[in-house]
Amino acid sequence: MTNQKLYHAHIEACVEAMNACNLSYVANLKEYNLEKLCECIRITRECAEICSFTAQSLSQGSQFAGEIAELCAKVCEACIAECAKHNNQHSRECIEACRHCVEMCKDLMVAA
Amino acid sequence: MTNQKLYHAHIEACVEAMNACNLSYVANLKEYNLEKLCECIRITRECAEICSFTAQSLSQGSQFAGEIAELCAKVCEACIAECAKHNNQHSRECIEACRHCVEMCKDLMVAA
Amino acid sequence: MTNQKLYHAHIEACVEAMNACNLSYVANLKEYNLEKLCECIRITRECAEICSFTAQSLSQGSQFAGEIAELCAKVCEACIAECAKHNNQHSRECIEACRHCVEMCKDLMVAA
Amino acid sequence: MTNQKLYHAHIEACVEAMNACNLSYVANLKEYNLEKLCECIRITRECAEICSFTAQSLSQGSQFAGEIAELCAKVCEACIAECAKHNNQHSRECIEACRHCVEMCKDLMVAA
Numbered sequence: 001m002t003n004q005k006l007y008h009a010h011i012e013a014c015v016e017a018m019n020a021c022n023l024s025y026v027a028n029l030k031e032y033n034l035e036k037l038c039e040c041i042r043i044t045r046e047c048a049e050i051c052s053f054t055a056q057s058l059s060q061g062s063q064f065a066g067e068i069a070e071l072c073a074k075v076c077e078a079c080i081a082e083c084a085k086h087n088n089q090h091s092r093e094c095i096e097a098c099r100h101c102v103e104m105c106k107d108l109m110v111a112a
Numbered sequence: 113m114t115n116q117k118l119y120h121a122h123i124e125a126c127v128e129a130m131n132a133c134n135l136s137y138v139a140n141l142k143e144y145n146l147e148k149l150c151e152c153i154r155i156t157r158e159c160a161e162i163c164s165f166t167a168q169s170l171s172q173g174s175q176f177a178g179e180i181a182e183l184c185a186k187v188c189e190a191c192i193a194e195c196a197k198h199n200n201q202h203s204r205e206c207i208e209a210c211r212h213c214v215e216m217c218k219d220l221m222v223a224a
Numbered sequence: 225m226t227n228q229k230l231y232h233a234h235i236e237a238c239v240e241a242m243n244a245c246n247l248s249y250v251a252n253l254k255e256y257n258l259e260k261l262c263e264c265i266r267i268t269r270e271c272a273e274i275c276s277f278t279a280q281s282l283s284q285g286s287q288f289a290g291e292i293a294e295l296c297a298k299v300c301e302a303c304i305a306e307c308a309k310h311n312n313q314h315s316r317e318c319i320e321a322c323r324h325c326v327e328m329c330k331d332l333m334v335a336a
Numbered sequence: 337m338t339n340q341k342l343y344h345a346h347i348e349a350c351v352e353a354m355n356a357c358n359l360s361y362v363a364n365l366k367e368y369n370l371e372k373l374c375e376c377i378r379i380t381r382e383c384a385e386i387c388s389f390t391a392q393s394l395s396q397g398s399q400f401a402g403e404i405a406e407l408c409a410k411v412c413e414a415c416i417a418e419c420a421k422h423n424n425q426h427s428r429e430c431i432e433a434c435r436h437c438v439e440m441c442k443d444l445m446v447a448a
Contacts, residue, residue, distance in 0.1 A: 008243075011239070011243065015235070015239050015279070018279075018280065018283055019232075019235065019283050022280075022283040022284045022285075023283075025284065026154075026284065026285050029150040029153060029154055030150070032147060034146030034147060034149075034150065035144060035146060037146075038141040038142070038146065041141060041153065042138075042141055045157060046393075046396065046398060046400075048280070048283065048284070049161075049280070049389075049392070049393075050400075052276060052279070052280050053385075053389055055239070055242075055276070056242065056246075056272070056273070056276050056385070057382075057385075059242055059243050059246040059247075059272065060246045060249065060250065060272070060382065061246075061250050062382060063414070064382075064386075064407065064410065064411055064414075067407050067410060068407065071400065071403050071404065071407055074400065074403060075400055078399070078400075120355075123351070123355065127347070127351050127391070130391075130392065130395055131344075131347065131395050134392075134395040134396045134397075135395075137396065138396065138397050158281075158284065158286060158288075160392070160395065160396070161277075161280070161392070162288075164388060164391070164392050165273075165277055167351070167354075167388070168273070168354065168358075168384070168385070168388050169270075169273075171354055171355050171358040171359075171384065172270065172358045172361065172362065172384070173358075173362050174270060175302070176270075176274075176295065176298065176299055176302075179295050179298060180295065183288065183291050183292065183295055186288065186291060187288055190287070190288075250378075253374040253377060253378055254374070256371060258370030258371060258373075258374065259368060259370060261370075262365040262366070262370065265365060265377065266362075266365055269381060273385075
């Protein structure tokens, strides 16, 4: 059991990525050209869920923090790659939040 | 704390509704005519999450089983109303699974 | 679909309550006198999950924000009542975070 | 995107493991000798959550099915190791359900 308070910045990064992913998800669902957005809709929604799950796990001081962070980083990277195909503000914000989350996850992977 | 084993059929109904909602969600994301499906995509995804949350809560013998079931029934009913607008097999299967889940939730609301 | 950005302070309150509940949960599991803590362990864990679920729902701009907030407030209140029986720092911090979360949830219940 | 219907038995195994973990969690919280059970309480609860998360991910046809299954198998194995220290019916049932879940997860890891 690790000190959960040490995870505060990591949890915050996960929550910010969750929020940015969800904002992008909802914004995409309002677009006309949905055919090109279906993969983006899918991955932002999944990424929001894994970020939330990671925050919850870190908040409990999970002994699997390293493994969960590795999974979260992988999903965030897939989300970044997909959002990079779309030239709009919410996708750029999603990329930025996910990048910060990846950094924080990699920090946990080293520490674990 | 209630007897969790009593909830077996209720948990199963929630999981079946989660599965049917997710199948419909993924099938809708593959369609061409996404403009008419965005609300259906949104509600099936949210319904899948609340069904899963309800199953987890019942499985833990939550003292809030009645309140959570009430919320789950409400979301399932909104999902049924939206799916009823779309004439295809996966929407019909989603409606059927959600209807059964509503019944099981109402059973819990009376019991709670 | 409501403006998710409006929910920023509410999401933050939910995440802070999740963290405080989880810190209390883990701290209680390290105590010797666990017989008196089992209800506290159970409710802090459940409260952490509903707070996280509420944050995720608000972050998606759920149309059920009011109902989910109502459930979250109820679980937080039960958590506060239980933590009030235990005279220690992590329980007091949990009470404080849950109280703020209840306030934010009630704000959503009025708005919904 | 893989065929979600292929995952039916895997989802069922995850849900059964979630249920067995939660039953063991609640049964342990009712015991007198909680000092020896705190690690078991913690891991059964965490295992129940990752099993539920895995079921939800498979049900959505996640492209990360293999990675999530790998994480789920690892947590189930830690849960089995802990439950094996406790000689009672609910721990034995938890071990059995988690073993089956590990098998199904390993099947996904090969397939992914």
